[in-house]
Each structure stands twice: as structure tokens, then as C-alpha cells.
Amino acid sequence: MTARKVHLEPMASPEQQTALFAKLDELGIAHKTVSHEALMTAEDVDKAAPGAGMSPAEGLCKNMFLKSKKGELFCFTTQTANKVDMKSVSKKLAAPECRFAGDEFLASVLKVGKGSVTPLAAISDTEIKCAFALDQRLVGQAAVWVHPLVNTQSTCLSFDDLVKFLTAVGHPPKILDFSDMVEVAAPAGGAPAGKPAKPAKPAGGGGSAKKGGEKREKGEGDKEVNKETGLGMAARKEDDFPTWYSDVITKSDMIDYYDISGCYILKPWSFSMWEEIQKFFDAEIKKIGVQGCYFPMFVSQRALEAEKDHIEGFSPEVAWVTRSGQSELPEPIAVRPTSETIMYPAFAKWIRSHRDLPLKLNQWCNVVRWEFKNPTPFIRTREFLWQEGHTVHSTLEAAGEEVLEILELYRRIYEELLAVPVVKGKKTEVEKFAGGYYTTTVEAYIPATSRGIQGATSHCLGQNFGKMFNIEFEDEKGQKQIPWQNSWGCTTRSIGVMVMVHGDNMGLVLPPRVAPIQVVIVPVVYKDSAEVTNSAAYELEAKLKAAGVRVSVDARTNYTAGWKYNHWEQKGVPIRLELGPKDLAKQQVRMVKRIDNSKEDVPLSVLVPKMQLELELIQHQMYKNAKDKHNQLTKTVMKWEEFVPALNAGCMCLTPFCEEVEWEETAKKRSKEETLAGIEEEDNTATSAAAKTLCIPFDQPPMPEGTPCFISGKPAKCWVLWGRSY
Ligand code: 86X
Numbered sequence: 010m011t012a013r014k015v016h017l018e019p020m021a022s023p024e025q026q027t028a029l030f031a032k033l034d035e036l037g038i039a040h041k042t043v044s045h046e047a048l049m050t051a052e053d054v055d056k057a058a059p060g061a062g063m064s065p066a067e068g069l070c071k072n073m074f075l076k077s078k079k080g081e082l083f084c085f086t087t088q089t090a091n092k093v094d095m096k097s098v099s100k101k102l103a104a105p106e107c108r109f110a111g112d113e114f115l116a117s118v119l120k121v122g123k124g125s126v127t128p129l130a131a132i133s134d135t136e137i138k139c140a141f142a143l144d145q146r147l148v149g150q151a152a153v154w155v156h157p158l159v160n161t162q163s164t165c166l167s168f169d170d171l172v173k174f175l176t177a178v179g180h181p182p183k184i185l186d187f188s189d190m191v192e193v194a195a196p197a198g199g200a201p202a203g204k205p206a207k208p209a210k211p212a213g214g215g216g217s218a219k220k221g222g223e224k225r226e227k228g229e230g231d232k233e234v235n236k237e238t239g240l241g242m243a244a245r246k247e248d249d250f251p252t253w254y255s256d257v258i259t260k261s262d263m264i265d266y267y268d269i270s271g272c273y274i275l276k277p278w279s280f281s282m283w284e285e286i287q288k289f290f291d292a293e294i295k296k297i298g299v300q301g302c303y304f305p306m307f308v309s310q311r312a313l314e315a316e317k318d319h320i321e322g323f324s325p326e327v328a329w330v331t332r333s334g335q336s337e338l339p340e341p342i343a344v345r346p347t348s349e350t351i352m353y354p355a356f357a358k359w360i361r362s363h364r365d366l367p368l369k370l371n372q373w374c375n376v377v378r379w380e381f382k383n384p385t386p387f388i389r390t391r392e393f394l395w396q397e398g399h400t401v402h403s404t405l406e407a408a409g410e411e412v413l414e415i416l417e418l419y420r421r422i423y424e425e426l427l428a429v430p431v432v433k434g435k436k437t438e439v440e441k442f443a444g445g446y447y448t449t450t451v452e453a454y455i456p457a458t459s460r461g462i463q464g465a466t467s468h469c470l471g472q473n474f475g476k477m478f479n480i481e482f483e484d485e486k487g488q489k490q491i492p493w494q495n496s497w498g499c500t501t502r503s504i505g506v507m508v509m510v511h512g513d514n515m516g517l518v519l520p521p522r523v524a525p526i527q528v529v530i531v532p533v534v535y536k537d538s539a540e541v542t543n544s545a546a547y548e549l550e551a552k553l554k555a556a557g558v559r560v561s562v563d564a565r566t567n568y569t570a571g572w573k574y575n576h577w578e579q580k581g582v583p584i585r586l587e588l589g590p591k592d593l594a595k596q597q598v599r600m601v602k603r604i605d606n607s608k609e610d611v612p613l614s615v616l617v618p619k620m621q622l623e624l625e626l627i628q629h630q631m632y633k634n635a636k637d638k639h640n641q642l643t644k645t646v647m648k649w650e651e652f653v654p655a656l657n658a659g660c661m662c663l664t665p666f667c668e669e670v671e672w673e674e675t676a677k678k679r680s681k682e683e684t685l686a687g688i689e690e691e692d693n694t695a696t697s698a699a700a701k702t703l704c705i706p707f708d709q710p711p712m713p714e715g716t717p718c719f720i721s722g723k724p725a726k727c728w729v730l731w732g733r734s735y
Contacts (some may be wrong), residue, residue: 075112143171646663712728
């Protein structure tokens with residue numbers, strides 16, 4: 010090691026140090042001291058530690074000697090690895106605008122030289138001018154290294170003993186809790202975006218393995234607070250929603266980007282959520298007699314145009330294949346945007362008699378709609394996954410019944426799986442699927458963007474498609490009849506809605522029922538006890554797995570426990586179990602919940618039922634939180650003057666409405682104009698300003714006789730839900 014210039018600063022005297030060690034001995038505190046060159050900074054301490062025999066790395070401390078605006082003095086001690094900034098320390102100390110205290114205070118109050126700030130100097134502050142504070146992340150540590158009044162030496166004692174000492178010399182320490190500070194693995198230079206940076210210090214293998222104390226909170230040295238936000242995500246949800254969203258879905262490893270605009274890779278973390286939705290929905294539709302099938306993804310121009318009327322508006326979105334290799338195809342073929350025109354010619358062949366009905370088919374597949382509005386992963390993509398159900402009934406009544414059965418399943422996907430509240434209802438004439446008879450929908454709301462979003466649709470198509478595709482059946486009386494058809498669909502958009510509703514500034518927050526991993530166990534290992542801790546973790550995993558909990562042990566040795574906490578938080582795992590030697594000794598495990606970061610020690614004897622219960626509680630709590638917000642943001646509006654202000658306040662509006670097409674168009678137009686009149690000319694895209702009807706909710710509040718429509722003043726026919734929307 011190269012010799013360093015030793016600063017000629019006032020130093021604590023040998024007598025002072027003798028008195029300090031005598032005090033420690035008197036208190037029965039075990040301590041050990043090593044000598045080294047003068048260490049002026051935390052980095053110096055980190056570098057010199059191994060050579061000086063100071064291990065483990067975890068217990069190395071740095072100290073801040075601070076003076077508040079009011080003149081109060083503080084000595085704050087944390088680990089060298091912890092990134093703490095003056096602002097947050099000031100805040101935790103409840104001392105406004107702290108600055109580093111001048112050297113004169115160091116000499117007169119702590120009676121040590123520059124670079125030798127230490128909590129052990131409390132012994133010299135006999136007039137109690139300085140208050141001492143310790144970082145909560147030090148709590149419980151067996152080894153804490155601090156200077157024995159001079160920075161050419163370091164003394165090791167336990168955290169508990171440090172507290173004992175401080176208390177004995179009249180300075181019971183304040184413990185500052187930084188657990189609410191989100192510290193995140195910043196992509197290290199060159200690390201691809203979205204990938205957590207490799208930790209600077211491996212926790213396992215090699216000689217720097219931790220031993221000694223256990224540590225609860227974050228505070229591994231490998232985490233960086235985002236410079237701009239102080240938070241884990243590149244932007245706050247409330248400040249820059251698009252950046253936040255893309256950061257959440259990439260950092261959680263749900264999505265990867267692709268070189269064709271509007272197309273995204275669904276990685277296993279998001280695809281398994283889709284699989285959960287599939288599992289639920291597929292089982293439910295099979296109970297009501299729906300069968301699975303698969304139709305080709307290509308459709309000839311002729312077939313596609315058999316249904317010209319309703320295709321017309323969509324035609325710019327149809328993608329065509331025109332070549333194979335270098336040769337032009339004899340005729341172009343389209344990639345399905347939906348499969349009516351692919352399936353219904355087959356239905357016409359298959360259906361002859363009433364005995365062939367009902368025909369109930371569903372397929373899980375991809376579809377392509379080449380949209381030009383700006384794409385958003387899950388929410389609006391050029392290719393997406395969905396299920397499309399297509400059924401044929403002999404009566405309108407039977408068809409109508411199924412429309413609602415399916416809609417109820419869609420409600421359950423959103424509310425029971427994704428914990429996202431939805432409003433069930435019927436689309437107005439303006440908003441319904443033009444090719445159908447009537448359209449029902451589940452409508453969700455994204456509070457962060459103040460936008461409604463269609464969750465899924467269940468259409469009664471009436472006899473329109475039967476007529477177009479010549480689908481006929483002979484009824485019991487031998488009469489030719491046109492059957493009644495339905496179609497219904499739900500897409501991977503549902504996952505995007507869930508992310509937008511529940512995600513927070515630390516990343517994804519997953520409802521247990523769709524979480525690929527519901528419980529992650531992080532063994533907190535120390536060199537000498539790693540094997541014991543890990544095998545205990547695997548034992549818990551086996552028990553939970555046997556009880557049907559999706560659980561995983563993160564025993565990777567190249568990441569620290571703190572890094573893992575952060576990693577699984579970003580991925581939204583509902584429950585983290587931290588298991589260290591001290592927990593094991595007490596036959597308990599520390600549970601930390603993602604929804605509120607609450608912590609609880611759980612006896613191992615009740616772990617399985619406790620996890621099952623907690624997952625259930627989290628699921629319900631998440632739904633309730635979202636539902637409360639949803640309700641808060643639904644405003645009853647009786648007259649036009651209140652409409653745009655309510656939208657601008659971030660609300661959906663429930664209004665009495667005359668249900669006339671012209672008035673619906675007027676409301677759209679006026680809401681756009683009034684909104685744009687009130688804002689600068691930047692973000693005045695038509696769709697973002699105008700409100701449209703989301704649905705006519707099935708759940709209709711009472712409508713007193715003579716209630717006027719909120720816009721036309723004519724007698725209202727029903728309550729309608731309006732909002733700006735996706
Ligand atoms: C309407 C209707 C319906 C089955 C569903 O909503 C649920 C599942 N289909 C789909 N629709 C189109 O018909 C359509 C057609 C073309 Cl050509 C297109 F490019 C886009 C479309 N979008 C919606």
C-alpha cells in the first residue's frame with residue numbers, strides 16, 4: 010500500500026484514548042483495535058480494510074458531523090456502503106438544512122481531529138452539545154468498525170455494545186430509519202437498460218463473505234439512488250407516466266423491445282401472467298360448453314371482403330402478405346385482425362340443424378392490427394394475444410344470456426385475478442361494434458393518466474353475420490332460420506392495465522393470483538452459516554410449494570441480500586421472506602409485504618397457513634385500494650358546466666343522458682373544444698382532450714322522474730359513464 014500524506018491536524022491525545030478503552034472495559038464491552046494509515050474518507054476505509062484485517066466489509070462505518078440551521082450538532086454513523094445524502098439525513102434527524110459542521114466544532118466538542126469523526130467521541134462531549142445518531146441498517150450487527158478517536162486506528166465492537174456505550178456516556182443514540190428510501194441498482198456503466206447492475210461486492214465466494222451481524226434494511230453498497238428522482242424508477246409515476254411505465258415493464262423483466270414498431274417481446278415474467286388468465290378463463294368457458302379450436306391466421310382478400318361493410322373502417326389496419334421470397338403471391342393474403350371472416354364460412358358449412366346448436370368455439374391466438382396511433386406495450390400493440398370466442402345460438406335469448414355470462418368472467422379476470430375494478434355495461438350506439446347488435450364491456454380506469462380503458466368486450470352480433478355468411482339452421486318445425494351469434498374477446502392489454510393501476514415508484518406490484526412468484530425467500534448468508542441458512546430456506550420452499558404457493562429461493566451467491574430485496578421489489582413479488590441465522594435461532598422468518606413494505610416476524614411453525622392467508626389478504630387489499638380510488642374518481646355530474654372541470658380534475662363522469670347520437674357527438678366535440686381552449690397549444694391531440702362514453706353501466710342509480718339530460722336538457726333515459734380514454 011502506498012504511503013499517504015498524514016494530515017497534521019489536531020489529534021485526540023493518547024490519554025483520551027486510554028480513557029475511552031477503560032470505559033469500554035468498564036462496561037464489559039468486547040473490543041478489538043487495529044492500526045492503519047490515516048483514513049480520511051469512506052473510500053479510504055473500504056480500500057484499507059482488508060489489508061488492515063478489518064472484516065467483514067459490511068461493518069465498516071463512515072460518520073457525518075453535522076450542524077443544523079439552528080446550530081444543533083449531530084454525529085451520524087452509517088456503513089461506508091450506504092449512500093446517504095445530506096437532505097435525507099436532515100429530514101430523518103428532523104433538523105432543518107444540515108451542513109457539515111466546521112472543524113472548530115470537531116476540535117471543541119468531539120475533541121478529535123479532521124477525518125476522525127466517530128461515535129466513540131461521545132465520551133468527550135461531556136456537555137452534551139452533540140446528539141448521536143445511527144443508521145438503522147446497522148442494527149443487530151455483530152461487527153461495527155469505528156475510529157477510537159484517531160483515524161490511524163479502527164476499533165471493532167458490536168452494534169449493541171455501541172448503543173450501550175453511547176447510552177452510558179449520556180448520549181443514547183437516535184436510530185434513523187432509511188427503509189423508506191428506495192435505493193436501486195443503477196445500471197452500471199455499460200449495463201443494458203433494464204438489467205440490474207452487477208453488485209460491486211459479491212456476497213458469497215471469495216474472502217469478503219459477510220459474517221457477524223445480520224442486517225435488516227437495504228443498504229448494500231451496490232445500490233444507487235437515482236440521481237434525479239431519489240427513487241428506483243427512472244421517473245415518478247405521477248411526474249412522467251410514460252417513462253415510468255416503460256421503466257417498470259423493462260426493469261421487472263416483463264417486456265423487451267423489438268425492432269418493429271408496435272411489437273414487443275413478452276418475457277416469461279409477463280407471459281406467465283397471461284397463462285394464469287388463460288388457465289382461469291379457459292376452465293370457466295369449458296364449464297359452459299365452449300370448445301377450443303384453432304383457425305388459420307391468414308385470410309384471403311375475397312373472404313375478408315365478404316363482410317365489407319364493417320371491415321371498411323378497419324381496412325387501413327389490415328396487414329398483407331404479398332410476397333414469398335422474391336416472387337409476388339398470385340393474390341395477397343391478409344393476416345387476421347380478428348377471425349369472423351375466417352371462421353364464419355366454416356360455420357355456414359357445419360351448421361345445418363338446430364341439433365348443431367349451440368356451437369361454442371374459442372381460440373387463443375395472436376392477431377395483427379397495423380395501427381398508427383402511438384403504440385404502448387400491452388395497451389396498444391400491432392400484434393397482440395387474445396382469446397376470441399365465437400358462438401352460435403338458435404335464439405336471441407340464449408345468445409343474450411351467454412353475452413352476460415362471458416362478461417361476468419371478464420369482470421372476474423379483472424377484479425379477482427388482476428385486482429382491477431371495472432364497470433360492466435353496455436356500449437352506446439356510437440361506441441358499439443358496428444357489425445353487431447349490441448356490445449357489452451368491462452371498463453377500467455387508470456387514475457395516473459385519468460383515462461378510461463376498455464377491458465374486454467362481449468358482443469351480441471344478432472343475425473347480421475348469419476345473413477352475410479349464409480349461416481342457416483332448420484328449427485324443430487323444419488323451418489330455415491338465421492341463428493343468433495355472439496363474439497367476445499379479451500387481450501393481453503389486461504396485463505398493461507394491471508401494471509398501470511398497481512405499479513408504484515419502486516416498480517411493479519403484483520396481485521398474488523397472477524404473480525409468477527408469490528413468495529421469494531432470501532437467505533441472508535454469512536460465511537460460516539451459509540449452508541445451514543440455505544438448506545433451511547429450501548426446506549421452507551418445499552413446504553410452501555407442497556401447499557400450492559408459488560415460491561422461490563434466491564440463493565444466488567453473486568448478489569447481496571440487499572440487491573435481491575430491491576430486485577424482487579421491482580418485479581412486484583407480493584411477499585419477501587428474509588431468513589438469517591438469528592431468525593433461524595428464533596425459529597422465525599422476517600416477512601416483508603410489497604404492497605406497503607410492512608414487516609413482521611413469522612414463526613416457522615405457522616408459515617404455510619400464514620402465507621396462504623397473507624396472499625389472500627394482499628389480493629383483497631389491492632382490489633380495495635384500487636376500488637376506493639376508482640370510486641373517488643367517479644363523479645356524478647348533473648349539468649354541462651361541471652363536466653369538463655370534473656374531467657380536468659381527473660375524474661370519470663356519471664351523467665343523466667338522453668341517449669341521442671347527436672348529443673353524444675356534441676359532448677365529445679364540446680369537451681374537446683373547452684379543454685383545448687383552457688390549455689396551451691402543445692398536447693392538443695384530439696383523442697386526449699375529448700371525452701367519450703365508456704358505457705351505460707348495468708348498475709344504474711335511481712333516476713328521479715323528470716331528470717334532465719346533462720347536455721341536451723331533454724328527459725334523461727339513463728346514467729352514462731364518460732371519460733377521456735385510451
Ligand atoms: C371488431 C369484433 C370481435 C371477436 C371482438 O371484439 C371480440 C373478438 N371479434 C372485432 N373488429 C374488427 O372486426 C376489425 C376488423 C378489421 Cl379488418 C380490423 F383491421 C380491425 C378490427 N378491429 C375490431
